[in-house]
Amino acid sequence: MKQFLSFVKKEFYHIRRDKRTLFILLGMPVMQILIFGFALTNEVKNAKIAVLDNSKDASTLALSSQLEASRYFDIAQELHSQADIEKAFRAGKIKLVVVFPQQFDQDLSHFNKSQIQLIADASDPNVATTLTNYATAVIMDYQNRITNERKLPYTIKTEYRMLYNPQLKGAYTFVPGVMAMVLMLVCTLMTAITIVREKETGTMEVMLVSPVRPLKIIVAKAVPYLLLSIINITSILLLSVFVLDVPIRGSLALLVFESILFTITSLALGLLISSATNSQQTAMFISLTGLFLPTVMLSGFMFPIENMPLPLRVISNVVPAKWYYHIASSVMIKGLGLAAVWKETLILTGMTVFLLAVAIRKFKIRLA
Amino acid sequence: MTNNRIITANQLTKIFGGFKAVDSISFDVHEGEIFGFLGANGAGKTTAMRMLCGLSMPSSGSATVAGFDVYKEPEKIKRSIGYMSQKFSLYEDLTIKENIRFYAGIYGKSDAFIKDKTAKLLQQLHLGSEANKLVRSLPLGWKQKLAFSVAIFHEPRIVFLDEPTGGVDPVTRREFWNMIYEAAASGITVFVTTHYMDEAEYCNRVSIMVDGKIEALDTPSALKRSLHAASMDEVFLKLARKAVRSGD
Numbered sequence: 001m002k003q004f005l006s007f008v009k010k011e012f013y014h015i016r017r018d019k020r021t022l023f024i025l026l027g028m029p030v031m032q033i034l035i036f037g038f039a040l041t042n043e044v045k046n047a048k049i050a051v052l053d054n055s056k057d058a059s060t061l062a063l064s065s066q067l068e069a070s071r072y073f074d075i076a077q078e079l080h081s082q083a084d085i086e087k088a089f090r091a092g093k094i095k096l097v098v099v100f101p102q103q104f105d106q107d108l109s110h111f112n113k114s115q116i117q118l119i120a121d122a123s124d125p126n127v128a129t130t131l132t133n134y135a136t137a138v139i140m141d142y143q144n145r146i147t148n149e150r151k152l153p154y155t156i157k158t159e160y161r162m163l164y165n166p167q168l169k170g171a172y173t174f175v176p177g178v179m180a181m182v183l184m185l186v187c188t189l190m191t192a193i194t195i196v197r198e199k200e201t202g203t204m205e206v207m208l209v210s211p212v213r214p215l216k217i218i219v220a221k222a223v224p225y226l227l228l229s230i231i232n233i234t235s236i237l238l239l240s241v242f243v244l245d246v247p248i249r250g251s252l253a254l255l256v257f258e259s260i261l262f263t264i265t266s267l268a269l270g271l272l273i274s275s276a277t278n279s280q281q282t283a284m285f286i287s288l289t290g291l292f293l294p295t296v297m298l299s300g301f302m303f304p305i306e307n308m309p310l311p312l313r314v315i316s317n318v319v320p321a322k323w324y325y326h327i328a329s330s331v332m333i334k335g336l337g338l339a340a341v342w343k344e345t346l347i348l349t350g351m352t353v354f355l356l357a358v359a360i361r362k363f364k365i366r367l368a
Numbered sequence: 369m370t371n372n373r374i375i376t377a378n379q380l381t382k383i384f385g386g387f388k389a390v391d392s393i394s395f396d397v398h399e400g401e402i403f404g405f406l407g408a409n410g411a412g413k414t415t416a417m418r419m420l421c422g423l424s425m426p427s428s429g430s431a432t433v434a435g436f437d438v439y440k441e442p443e444k445i446k447r448s449i450g451y452m453s454q455k456f457s458l459y460e461d462l463t464i465k466e467n468i469r470f471y472a473g474i475y476g477k478s479d480a481f482i483k484d485k486t487a488k489l490l491q492q493l494h495l496g497s498e499a500n501k502l503v504r505s506l507p508l509g510w511k512q513k514l515a516f517s518v519a520i521f522h523e524p525r526i527v528f529l530d531e532p533t534g535g536v537d538p539v540t541r542r543e544f545w546n547m548i549y550e551a552a553a554s555g556i557t558v559f560v561t562t563h564y565m566d567e568a569e570y571c572n573r574v575s576i577m578v579d580g581k582i583e584a585l586d587t588p589s590a591l592k593r594s595l596h597a598a599s600m601d602e603v604f605l606k607l608a609r610k611a612v613r614s615g616d
Contacts, residue, residue: 006473010462017461017502202455206519209421209451209528210474211443 003212007220014194015224025190029182029232030239036174037244047131049096050077050088057105059146063116066142067098072134089121096120096131108146175240176328177301179259180321182232184266184295185287187225191270192283195221199278214363222267229263249335255328258341261348262324268355269320275362295321323348372399374526374557375420379429382415389415391580392429399525402548402558404571408608412580413561414454414530420559421528422446434525447475450519450527450556454534458515460504464495467503468518475522489517509540513547520551527551529560533567545570565601574600576607583607 015022049067053060068075077088079097088094099117101107107114118135120128195218198204207217233256240246248255269291277283296302298312299321305313316322323344330336330344338345375397382390390412397403407413418424420433422442431438434448458467465486472482490496493513503511512532520527529548533541545567552558560571568574568588575585584591584607588600597603 003474003476006470009473010459010466010470013462013466014459201460202453202457203459205423205453205455206451206457206471207474208423209446209449210471211446211476212474 004216004220007212007216008223011194011220011224015228025186025228026231026235028185029178029236032178032182033175033236033239033244036178037240045071046074047072047095047127048076048093049073049098049131049135050079050085050094051075052079052082052085052097052099054102055100055104057103059105059108059114060100063100063139063142064098067135067138070134070138072131073138085119089119094121095127096135098135174301175236175244175246176325176332177299179233179236179328180262180299180301180325181292181295182236183229183259183263183324184269184291184321186229186232187263187266188270188273188291189284189287190225190228191222191267192273192277192287193280195271195274196277196280196283199274200280215360218271218360218363222271225267226260226263230260233259246332248332250331250337254338255331258324258327258331258345258348261345261352262320265320265324265348265352265355268352268359271359272355272362275359294319298322299325301325320348320351323351373397374399374435375403375431375433375559377416377420377429377431380416380419380426380431381428382412382419382424383427388580390419390426393577393580393582394429395575395582395585397526397557397559398572399557400552400555401572402552402560402570404568404574405559405561405577406565406568406574406604407561407577408611411577411608411611413577416577417528417530417559417561420445421449421451448525450522450524452515452519452527452529452532454531458503458511458518461502463500463502464490464506464514465499467514468521471518472521477522485521489521493517509536509543512536512540513544516544516547516551520556524556526557526559529558531561531563533562533564541567565599565604568600568604576604578607578611583610 051064051067053064064075067073073096077094079085079088085097085099088097097119099119101115101117104114104116116139118132120132122128195204198207208214237248237252237255241248270287273283273286273290277286294315298305298308298316298319300316301321305316305322308316327341327344327348330341334340373396375395377396378394379392380390380394381388381392393412393416405413405417415424419426419438420431422433422438422445426438433445436442436444436448438445459470462470468486468489469482472485486499490499493510495510495514498506503514506514516527516529516532519529533544536544541564548558548560548570560567562568571588573585573587574591575582576591577583584595584603586594588603591603592598592600595603595606597606
C-alpha cells in the first residue's frame, strides 16, 4: 500500500509540475461546453431583417415594432416594392424579409385571418429555418395577444411553444457528446502518453526491476486521471445545469456511475496503446486518429448513426463512445433509468473488461 | 572480500527467434567485489544483465542472484538488487528529495529510514541546499551520481550498473568510481557494464563477452599478462576483434 501511495503521489507531482497540460486538461471541457453552448447553437441574435409593409396600418406597425423589440431581430431596412426584396438579399446583410399584404388589418378584423409572407435567405438552411421559426413565434405571440384583447373565443397558445427556444434543443444533445469526447481525450491520450514517456526516459525499466508489481504501476498511473476526469465530469455537469440550463432529468448517481465506467474504458484503451508503442508521438497519433475521430464521428453525437451506410453503422458498434453517448443522453435528457440502458451498460462493461485484460496481458508479456 | 558466490550463472542462454543473444555463459560473482561486464555493442551484455535482474526469462541454463533462482524467485531477487540503467533514470520534473522519496517508497522503506538516510545522503553529495530543486536543473554528472545513490538507497546486496558513466567528463567519472568503491567497501556487490577500458582497470575482475559468449574472465592484471597486453584496451581489442556481430 505504501508503495502504491508513493506511486500515486509521484504521478500527481508530474501533473502538477506540467502546469500547461493541467490547464488544458481542466480548461478544455469548460471551453468545449461554452463553445458548443454559445457559438454552435442555432440560436440567432439580432439578425438583420427587412420589412415590406404594403399596408401600413395599426396592426402591421405594431407587429413590426414587436419584431424589432425582440432580441432576435433588428429591422435594418424598410422596403418599398417587391423588387427591393431581391436587391436586399443580394446586398447580403438581410437574412429575412417580412412582407405584409395590402389591407392586412382590415382582413384581420373582418375575416379574423390574414397572411404574412416570410422570405428567408436559405443559402444557410439552418439559419433560415431558425429565423422563420422565430418570426413565426413572434407573430403568433402578437396574434395571441390581440385574441385575448378582443375576447374572441379561440386560442392557439400551445402551438408555438415547441418552436420556441430551439437553442435548448441544441444544448441537450451536445452535453453528453462533449462528456464522451473529454473523457476519451483525457484518459486515453494522457494515460498512453504518461506510460510511454517513462519508457522513453528509461524510468520504466528501473520500475520494472523494483519489487513493485506491474499491475500496481498501471493502476497508480490511472488513478490521477480518474480523479481528473471526475473533476471534469463535475464541471461539465455544473456548467450545463447552471449556465446552459440543460437539466439532468435522470438519476445523477447513475449518470456519474456510467461516466466512471466509460472513464475506465478509456483508461484501458490508453493502456493498450501504451503497451503497443514506444514513442510519445506514436501514442498521440494513435490516440487522436484512432480514437478521437471515431468518437466524434461515429458516436452519434455529431452525425446521426441511423443515416450512415451499413458498414459505418456496423463499425460504430465497436466505438465505446457510441454506447456511452447513448447511455448518457438517455439518462440525462430523456430521464431514463438503468432499466432502459442496462443492455448498453453491459456492452460497455464487457468492452472494458476485455480491454483491461488484453492491456494487462500485453504489459506483462513485454517483460518476458 | 569474501569468497561467497552471490551471483552464479550456469550455461545461461537467451534465444530471440533463431538468434542466440546470450550463448550459454557461465560465471560467478563474489560477494563484495566490483565485477566488470565488458563487451562490444551487441555482444549480449544487456540481455545477460536483464536476465539476472528478473527483467527477462532465460531460454535455458540456470542462474541464482543473491541466492534466489531467476526462474522461480524473481520477486525476491528484485528486493535484493539495485539497478541503474543506461538511460538516466531519475524524474526530471521531480525535485531531488521527491525522487529519493519515490524510489525509497517503492522499495517499501519506512518514513523514519527515508528521512534519516535522505539527510545523510544529501550531506554526502553536498546537495543539502539543492534538495528542493528540480532534478532537471542539475548538471549531468550530478544527476548520475544522484541516480547511483538512489539505486543503492534501499541498501541492496547487489547493484547492477548498465553503462553508468556514458557521456560524463573524466573528472566526474573518477568521482563516480569513488562512489562505487565506497559502495563496495560497505559490502554491496557491484556488477557494472562499461565501454571505457580505463574503468575496466578499476574492477576487481572483468569478463569480456564476444558474440554472446564469455571469452575471458579474470582480474585485469591477469588478463593483461595472459594476452601479453599493456592495457585493458589492448586486451579488449585482441578479444573483440574476433567478433562477427557488430552494432546494437
